[in-house]
Amino acid sequence: MPQMNRDQRNAAWQAANQWRARAAQTQPTGLAGSLKLLFTWLAFGALMIVGVVLGLFFLLIGWAMMPFMRHKMKKRMEQMRAQQAQDIGGGYASPHASTHSRPAHQDALEGSYEVKEKR
Numbered sequence: 001m002p003q004m005n006r007d008q009r010n011a012a013w014q015a016a017n018q019w020r021a022r023a024a025q026t027q028p029t030g031l032a033g034s035l036k037l038l039f040t041w042l043a044f045g046a047l048m049i050v051g052v053v054l055g056l057f058f059l060l061i062g063w064a065m066m067p068f069m070r071h072k073m074k075k076r077m078e079q080m081r082a083q084q085a086q087d088i089g090g091g092y093a094s095p096h097a098s099t100h101s102r103p104a105h106q107d108a109l110e111g112s113y114e115v116k117e118k119r
Contacts, residue, residue, distance in 0.1 A: 084110075087110055088110065
């Protein structure tokens with residue numbers, strides 16, 4: 001068996017040589033092939049520019065909406081805290097009241113319950 005070069009036995013090297021041969025066969029020849037390649041690159045470049053512009057536009061829209069969304073979420077959280085304080089504290093709890101100053105009977109679970117009378 002003849003001594004083969006180490007690179008010629010490597011599968012990756014063989015695949016690269018095959019790829020190089022196919023690329024050489026498909027290179028544009030003549031004016032029509034060159035124009036086709038030019039228009040392909042121009043279309044690709046135009047799509048890239050449109051994508052970047054749209055991405056920047058949506059990024060700026062998102063940044064512009066952040067203060068409004070923050071204000072809306074802040075109001076919603078204040079409303080939820082007020083509702084929770086009203087449910088638990090009977091309507092007179094303030095958001096700054098500490099948990100240690102409440103009487104023990106106010107540490108109730110939320111939900112609907114009913115106290116039955118003894119007969």
